[in-house]
Amino acid sequence: MNGRKFTKLDWDDLRHFLALAQSGTFLGAAKQLGVEHATISRRVSSLEATLERKLIDRRGRRIILTLEGEKVAKHAAVIALQTAAVEQIGRSSATEVRGHVRISAPPALSSALLAKPIVTMRRDHPGVQITLVGEKRFTSLNRREADIAIRLSRPEDGDYSITKLQELTFDLFASKRYLETVTPSEWTFIGYDEAMNSSPQQLRLNEVAAGRQIALRSSVLEFQVAAARLDGGVVMLPDFAVPFDLQRIEGEHALVRELWLVVHSEIKDLPSVRVVLDALKNAFKKKPHADPPRLSE
Structure with a gap:
């Protein structure tokens, strides 16, 4: 050549x-x-x-x-x-707060926690356009399909600026009727599909199940919640996704995971990216220990 x-x-x-x-x-x-x-x-x-x-x-x-x-x-x-x-x-102005910013985050978390800060930010900065992609892995960030990511795992390499947003608690929940009519030895469980087998929350669920059947599996957290509300079994949920009518199961089951805000270092100071980062940080900083928003009926 x-x-x-x-x-x-x-x-x-x-x-x-x-x-x-x-x-x-x-x-x-x-x-x-x-x-x-x-x-x-x-x-x-x-x-x-x-x-x-x-x-x-x-x-x-x-x-x-x-x-x-x-x-x-x-x-x-x-x-x-x-x-x-x-x-x-090219998508963003170097001096004005305008441009297109792509955010990658887990779908259920996006629905429960990101809509309000993003909409509020756009009222103050209408020149900023947002695309939100539901994504559980770092793939979209690594391939530059997203500018900002919110993740439950801290990236181990890459040229990123990383901020810890808060801690999320996962615990076991079931409907009142399920707990009243099914004995613990007969419990069945609701978990993630095989693609999430290595996630800490799925590993903890397997540990708690201790050989009992994981009868329902889904990558969609909202389906897991719906199934539990219909007396479908015991589910492990993050605190932000717990509806009012599910009961926490007493015991040492809780799992705490850290939530991280990740952005490519070379673009973190662009005005459009900066206002989005600030909006997300402030949303999690305001009431870090308060009850999180719950999924409604």
């Missing part, structure tokens, strides 16, 4: 290859970028031809990066981060 040929490197080829490297499948990459999987294949083949290097090995539906593919993916990820930072600067 000579220098003249290298200048013809197509960023779109690199972007499609990075999506494939991150997702591990053509279908996953296609969903991430909103294109057909054939487009991913064509773009990756184009990049391999340009670089004159084999970047992937196909293993059925999954792909494995070659050694050189891993190197290219590493450099492409850095380029993607810097490109996204430039795009964010």
